[in-house]
Amino acid sequence: MSEKLPLTGETIIFTGSKEPEGAMALTASLGGEAIYLPLIEHPSGSHNCRISTVTAG
Known part of the structure; x- marks a missing residue:
């Protein structure tokens, strides 16, 4: 894990x-x-929902 990118590889919901x-x-x-x-x-x-995702880069 990088100190500058501590959430690398993690998914937050x-x-x-x-x-x-x-x-x-x-x-x-x-x-x-x-x-x-x-x-x-x-x-x-x-019942449709929108799922938003944001990733670095």
């Missing part, structure tokens, strides 16, 4: 009602992969 853009960017800047999985149903009633 964020959940909640709002995508934590800052935390996801920080995770990527530290070498990790950030994944956001929303915990609420879309207002339209759709």
Whole structure:
């Protein structure tokens, strides 16, 4: 593990009602992969969800 990229090879999953853009960017800047999985149903009633990933590079 690099001191500058301590999350290299790690996947961090964020959940909640709002995508934590800052935390996801920080995770990527530290070498990790950030994944956001929303915990609420879309207002339209759709069960489709958007999965966002951010990786360094």
